[in-house]
Every structure is written in structure tokens, then in C-alpha cells.
Amino acid sequence: MLKLFYRLRHLHRFHDSDEVDRTIDGVLKSSAQRIQAIDPETDGQWRRLKSTLESKQNIRNERFVVDRKVFFKPAFSFAITSVILIVVGVVWLRYSSSRIYETTRGQHSTITLQDSTEVTLNYLTELKVNRLPFEKSRHVALKGEALFHVRKNGTPFIITTDIGTIQVLGTQFNVRVRDDKMEVAVLSGCVKVSVNKNGIDSSITLTKGQIVVCDKNRFPEIPELLPFSDYPGWTCGKFMFYRTNLLSVCKEMELQFDVVIRIETPQLNNVTITGIVTGQSIEAALTILTQLTGNTYRYEDGGYVIF
Numbered sequence: 001m002l003k004l005f006y007r008l009r010h011l012h013r014f015h016d017s018d019e020v021d022r023t024i025d026g027v028l029k030s031s032a033q034r035i036q037a038i039d040p041e042t043d044g045q046w047r048r049l050k051s052t053l054e055s056k057q058n059i060r061n062e063r064f065v066v067d068r069k070v071f072f073k074p075a076f077s078f079a080i081t082s083v084i085l086i087v088v089g090v091v092w093l094r095y096s097s098s099r100i101y102e103t104t105r106g107q108h109s110t111i112t113l114q115d116s117t118e119v120t121l122n123y124l125t126e127l128k129v130n131r132l133p134f135e136k137s138r139h140v141a142l143k144g145e146a147l148f149h150v151r152k153n154g155t156p157f158i159i160t161t162d163i164g165t166i167q168v169l170g171t172q173f174n175v176r177v178r179d180d181k182m183e184v185a186v187l188s189g190c191v192k193v194s195v196n197k198n199g200i201d202s203s204i205t206l207t208k209g210q211i212v213v214c215d216k217n218r219f220p221e222i223p224e225l226l227p228f229s230d231y232p233g234w235t236c237g238k239f240m241f242y243r244t245n246l247l248s249v250c251k252e253m254e255l256q257f258d259v260v261i262r263i264e265t266p267q268l269n270n271v272t273i274t275g276i277v278t279g280q281s282i283e284a285a286l287t288i289l290t291q292l293t294g295n296t297y298r299y300e301d302g303g304y305v306i307f
Contacts (some may be wrong), residue, residue, distance in 0.1 A: 014077045070242035104143075105258045108235075114139075117157065118149040122234050124174075124255050145176040147232060163216050173206075174232040177297050180216035185226055193217050211242060227274065239277040239285065246271040246293060250306070253289075257282040260303035268295065268306065 008282025021085045098271040103109050103121045109122045113129060115138060119128060125144025129293040137156040150157045152170025160176060163182040167173060176182070184193050186206045194203040195214060198264035202219040206212055211231075237257075241249055247269040250261040259282055263269055277288045286297045286304060 012265075021285060041206060098131070099129045101129070105255055113140075113159075115153055116151040120147040120153075122233060138149060139298050141173055142177060145174070145232075145234070146179065146283045147170065147174045147235060164215055164220070167192045167194070176232075179251065181248075182214045182216075183211065183242065184214075184221050185211040185231055187231070193220050213243065228276065233276060236277070237279045239279050241275060241277065244273050245269065246306075249277075249289065253282065253285055261286075262303060262305050264307035266293075270292065 005145060007269065046260060067267050095159065099287060101109065101111050101119075101121060101126050103123055105123055107123050108120065109164050110118065111127075114131070117138075117248045118277070119127060119140075121147035124141070125146055127143075127146060128139070128141040137158055139158050139160065141160045143162070147204075148157075148159070148168075149172045150168050151171050154169075157168050157170075161175070161182055163180070166173075166184055168189065168191045171191060172187040172188070173181075173191050174185045174187070184191065186208055188208050190205055190207045192203055192205050192288045193212060193214070194201060195218075196202075197217060197219065204212065204220050204223060209226050210223040211226045212223045228240045230236065230238075231240055234256075239249070239252060241252075244252075248288070250263060250298050254261055256279060271293055273289070275292050277285050277292075279285055282304065290296050290306060293306075295306055297304050299305075
């Protein structure tokens with residue numbers, strides 16, 4: 001094309017107009033013949049290519065319509081739904097679990113949960129740990145007594161008992177649930193104690209060094225200062241009783257030492273005890289206990305009698 005341009009320019013400068021017109025016509029015809037000789041079927045090829053592309057597009061559209069019809073058929077939809085439910089079920093079973101930890105008479109046990117929370121179980125205690133997928137909180141169920149050292153990870157740690165629930169984020173505290181009474185004492189951090197009765201929910205917050213007692217079917221009492229510096233004593237071989245009646249005290253000692261203790265005078269059953277009793281032996285414990293109550297004890301028929 002550049003050569004053609006220069007030839008025309010040269011003719012225009014040195015020849016007359018008629019000669020230039022004849023020359024231009026000749027050059028154009030010659031160029032057209034060369035182009036046609038190189039690819040005489042260019043136009044036809046373009047038409048065939050266009051037809052092929054349109055045919056493929058029509059086939060693709062028809063296949064999409066067929067696939068969509070198949071997908072929305074009831075049988076196919078049911079199969080897809082079944083597969084999804086099976087996958088969800090497998091995930092749920094794999095990641096959901098429940099484990100129970102138990103102690104017997106006179107036994108203590110320390111366990112570490114999956115979130116690094118440390119729990120020390122007192123004798124005759126049951127801890128059920130529930131793990132559910134997609135759950136944003138940590139749940140355990142407690143029967144008996146346990147010392148919790150909850151690791152903080154941003155999700156609530158919830159303890160369920162027959163009397164109420166305790167919720168924390170990260171702290172150390174002791175929970176005792178025996179004889180239809182719940183006792184919660186906080187060693188560090190804070191906890192929320194909740195009791196639901198007759199559709200009414202009552203919640204209180206305990207901070208470090210506070211203790212609260214709650215009887216079954218009643219709301220929690222007003223929190224008080226913890227009277228013991230090294231509470232709970234059972235982790236170091238001591239009994240620490242806070243406003244506990246003598247009958248419950250004797251039951252605690254029975255569970256610890258696997259013995260039978262009988263109170264001979266019925267009026268003593270409801271005597272309240274607050275104090276520390278050594279747990280080195282049953283005799284040492286009964287000696288201190290009867291000193292606190294102003295009574296005495298004796299060994300009789302394989303057991304002990306307070307009178």
C-alpha cells in the first residue's frame with residue numbers, strides 16, 4: 001500500500017490528469033487481482049465460520065436448558081438434598097461428642113478439657129462435657145463438687161446444675177452441689193449465677209473473694225465475703241464448711257472416708273457449722289467437729305455416733 005501511494009504521488013507531480021486516472025485504475029485492478037489470488041475464498045470462509053459459531057452456541061444453549069430441567073426434576077432434587085443432609089450428618093457426628101468424668105468415694109481427679117480448662121473433681125462427682133459443632137459457647141453439667149480454672153478464649157463457659165447455672169469467660173471458682181444446695185465461691189475473676197424459678201430468672205454476679213449459697217427451688221442469697229483464705233480446703237485435705245448443717249457435714253465425711261456416721265440426738269441435725277475441719281483421718285475430723293458443736297463421739301458397730 002505504501003508503494004502504491006508513492007507511485008500515485010509521483011504520477012501526480014510529473015504527468016497530466018488523464019494519464020494519472022488511467023494509471024490509478026490499472027494499479028487498483030492489479031492489486032485487487034493479487035489479493036484475490038492470495039485468498040479467493042475469504043468471504044466464503046467468513047460466512048462458514050460464522051455459521052459454525054452460531055451452531056455451537058445453539059447447542060450450548062440447548063444443553064444448558066436440558067441440564068436445568070434435569071436439576072429441577074423432583075427425583076434429582078431429592079437426591080441432591082439427601083446428599084447434603086448426609087454430609088451435614090457426618091460432620092455433626094464427627095464434631096459433636098459427650099464425655100462423662102466420674103469419681104468415687106474418697107477419690108479426687110484432675111482433668112484438662114479441650115479448651116485447656118482445668119477441672120479438679122471432688123469425691124462422688126460427675127462432670128458431663130458436651131461438645132457441639134457450630135456452638136459458640138462451652139457447656140458442662142455438674143453433679144457434686146469441682147474446682148474450675150477456666151481458660152479465657154472469648155466464648156462463654158457455662159456450667160449447668162440441678163439448681164442453677166454458672167456462666168464465666170475465664171476465672172477460677174468452686175462449685176458445690178449436694179443435698180439440694182448449690183454453693184459457688186470465686187477465687188479470681190467473676191461469674192454469673194442464674195436460677196430460673198416459675199418462669200422468673202434471677203441472676204447475680206460474684207467477684208473475687210465472694211461466696212453465695214442457693215437452696216433448690218429458691219433464688220440465690222445475697223453474696224458474702226469468703227471466710228476462708230485457702231478455699232476450697234478439700235484440695236489440700238481440709239473440710240471448709242460455710243453455714244452448713246451438721247447432717248450435711250456428716251454426709252461429707254462419710255463420702256470422704258467411706259464410713260457411716262450417725263447423729264444420736266435429732267436436734268443436732270440442723271446445727272449450723274462454719275469452720276475448718278482437718279481431713280487427715282476420720283477420728284481427727286470428728287474430734288474437731290464435735291469441739292465446734294460442743295458434743296462428743298464414739299465408735300460403735302463399725303461406724304461412728306455423735307451424741
